Amino acid sequence: MSVLLSEQAPKIYSVSELTKEIQQIIEGQFNTIWIEGEISNFRAPISGHYYMSLKDEYAQIRAVMFRGQNRSLAFVPKDGLKVIAKGRLGIYPPRGEYQLILEYIEPLGIGALALAFEQLKRKLAAQGIFDQSIKKPIPFLPQKVAVITSPTGAAIKDFLKVIRRRFANLEIIVVPVRVQGEGATEEIIKAIELVNSKLNVDIIVITRGGGSIEDLWAFNQEELAFAIRRSKIPIVSAVGHEIDITISDLAADLRAPTPSAAAEILVEEKEALIRRLSDIRERLVTGIKNIMIQRSLEINRFRNSIRDPIKVIQDRLLRIDELALRCIRAMNVAIDKKKDKIGSISKTLTMCSPINKINSIRQDIQFKKKTITAILTQRLNERSMYVKRLSNRLEDLGPISVLKRGYSITMRLPEEKILRNADESKKGDRIRIILAKGNLIGEVISQEKRNE
Amino acid sequence: MNKKKSFEDAMKRLEEIVQMLENGNLPLEESLKVFEEGMRLIRFCTNKLEEAEKKVTILIQESGGGYTQLPFGDEEKKDE
Numbered sequence: 325m326s327v328l329l330s331e332q333a334p335k336i337y338s339v340s341e342l343t344k345e346i347q348q349i350i351e352g353q354f355n356t357i358w359i360e361g362e363i364s365n366f367r368a369p370i371s372g373h374y375y376m377s378l379k380d381e382y383a384q385i386r387a388v389m390f391r392g393q394n395r396s397l398a399f400v401p402k403d404g405l406k407v408i409a410k411g412r413l414g415i416y417p418p419r420g421e422y423q424l425i426l427e428y429i430e431p432l433g434i435g436a437l438a439l440a441f442e443q444l445k446r447k448l449a450a451q452g453i454f455d456q457s458i459k460k461p462i463p464f465l466p467q468k469v470a471v472i473t474s475p476t477g478a479a480i481k482d483f484l485k486v487i488r489r490r491f492a493n494l495e496i497i498v499v500p501v502r503v504q505g506e507g508a509t510e511e512i513i514k515a516i517e518l519v520n521s522k523l524n525v526d527i528i529v530i531t532r533g534g535g536s537i538e539d540l541w542a543f544n545q546e547e548l549a550f551a552i553r554r555s556k557i558p559i560v561s562a563v564g565h566e567i568d569i570t571i572s573d574l575a576a577d578l579r580a581p582t583p584s585a586a587a588e589i590l591v592e593e594k595e596a597l598i599r600r601l602s603d604i605r606e607r608l609v610t611g612i613k614n615i616m617i618q619r620s621l622e623i624n625r626f627r628n629s630i631r632d633p634i635k636v637i638q639d640r641l642l643r644i645d646e647l648a649l650r651c652i653r654a655m656n657v658a659i660d661k662k663k664d665k666i667g668s669i670s671k672t673l674t675m676c677s678p679i680n681k682i683n684s685i686r687q688d689i690q691f692k693k694k695t696i697t698a699i700l701t702q703r704l705n706e707r708s709m710y711v712k713r714l715s716n717r718l719e720d721l722g723p724i725s726v727l728k729r730g731y732s733i734t735m736r737l738p739e740e741k742i743l744r745n746a747d748e749s750k751k752g753d754r755i756r757i758i759l760a761k762g763n764l765i766g767e768v769i770s771q772e773k774r775n776e
Numbered sequence: 777m778n779k780k781k782s783f784e785d786a787m788k789r790l791e792e793i794v795q796m797l798e799n800g801n802l803p804l805e806e807s808l809k810v811f812e813e814g815m816r817l818i819r820f821c822t823n824k825l826e827e828a829e830k831k832v833t834i835l836i837q838e839s840g841g842g843y844t845q846l847p848f849g850d851e852e853k854k855d856e
Contacts, residue, residue, distance in 0.1 A: 475834055493826055498834040498848050522843060594825055604790050605818050611797030612811040619804050
């Protein structure tokens with residue numbers, strides 16, 4: 325049955341009419357609105373207008389931002405960016421489509437994941453998981469490295485490219501894991517534990533290439549942070565691009581901004597050491613060369629200052645000869661001079677010889693000797709005559725002259741005691757009687773006393 | 777780490793030797809002696825640096841639960 329045939333005919337809109345009515349209602353109702361959503365299908369054709377969709381989990385709306393407005397934006401919108409926008413809803417009758425006409429867009433400061441990240445970061449920081457003091461030192465000259473990453477990802481490719489370019493002698497063991505999606509975190513944790521228990525490596529590298537915060541989400545897990553801290557082997561984390569920081573990066577002993585940078589950290593020290601060694605080697609060689617040059621210069625200097633010894637000796641010999649000659653000459657001159665002097669002195673001496681004087685003195689002595697002898701003889705004679713006279717007188721006075729006059733001396737023998745008293749002897753004593761000429765020996769016969 | 781200690785000792789001694797030679801007031805015999813020692817230490821340090829093996833492997837889990845290491849990197853060579 326046709327609607328046209330019914331008694332109460334309904335209002336029949338033309339398409340334009342309806343569209344116009346919708347336009348009035350919608351444009352009236354949504355004249356100025358704020359909307360939050362994620363940008364997708366962003367296009368910026370030559371016209372200079374921006375075309376995009378704003379979407380959320382269940383719906384999307386087309387949007388346009390005309391050149392006049394978008395010039396004042398400080399950034400260029402891009403897909404995936406969550407924004408808050410201001411605008412109005414507009415109907416485009418020729419196509420029967422509605423779209424947002426935007427005046428202003430502002431990127432949404434923080435998404436849900438970013439917020440979750442911030443919250444977890446704060447929580448772990450409060451537990452001291454990121455403290456510098458608990459970080460293990462990166463080993464000196466690592467020789468064996470375990471790389472926990474996707475075996476097919478860009479990260480391992482970049483990592484190995486750097487290692488190969490630097491000719492680094494490193495043993496590298498790739499430990500394959502999924503790096504995004506369900507279960508990725510658990511695989512990474514298991515890999516850390518496996519390397520610790522089974523592989524004897526110096527260092528572990530956990531790495532993944534760049535991606536959205538959702539892509540990197542496996543590295544923003546609390547359990548992973550704890551597993552990294554539990555590892556006895558030092559861990560370098562290089563997840564995402566330079567600007568992306570993950571919980572894994574913060575918990576690791578060292579963060580490398582990119583997979584390539586992680587490789588560079590491992591080989592850098594070695595290269596620096598090799599450079600230092602070759603520098604030292606050069607300095608050693610230069611040093612010893614300089615010493616040799618210096619010494620040979622010194623030797624040359626000495627050689628120049630040392631004269632041929634034979635020549636020196638010859639010179640000396642010549643000099644000695646010369647000196648000897650001069651000595652002899654000088655001696656001869658001196659001797660001649662002395663001779664002359666002696667000659668003249670001897671002449672003088674001859675002239676005033678003392679012999680004459682000696683002779684006269686000798687005569688004088690002779691004369692004096694004679695005189696003295698004469699005097700002495702005379703004196704002696706005088707003395708001897710005097711002595712004779714004295715002796716005669718003495719004889720007169722002495723016992724002999726008395727005896728001559730008839731006296732005698734009697735001595736008692738044997739003691740020859742001169743007797744002066746008859747009592748001095750007794751009968752029978754032997755006596756000697758001394759006469760003027762000769763002696764008598766007698767014996768006392770008796771004593772006669774005289775009284776006078 | 778013993779390796780570290782002897783390596784760093786050697787580096788330290790090397791610096792000393794270089795300084796001694798550069799000062800240039802060592803007797804000639806002495807300088808030849810320390811020069812030789814220096815060259816020996818350089819050889820020692822270089823050997824230490826070259827000690828590691830150069831290879832890349834991938835750890836593969838076997839069906840029995842054990843692990844094995846297989847060469848890794850053929851793929852890269854194809855790529856380059």
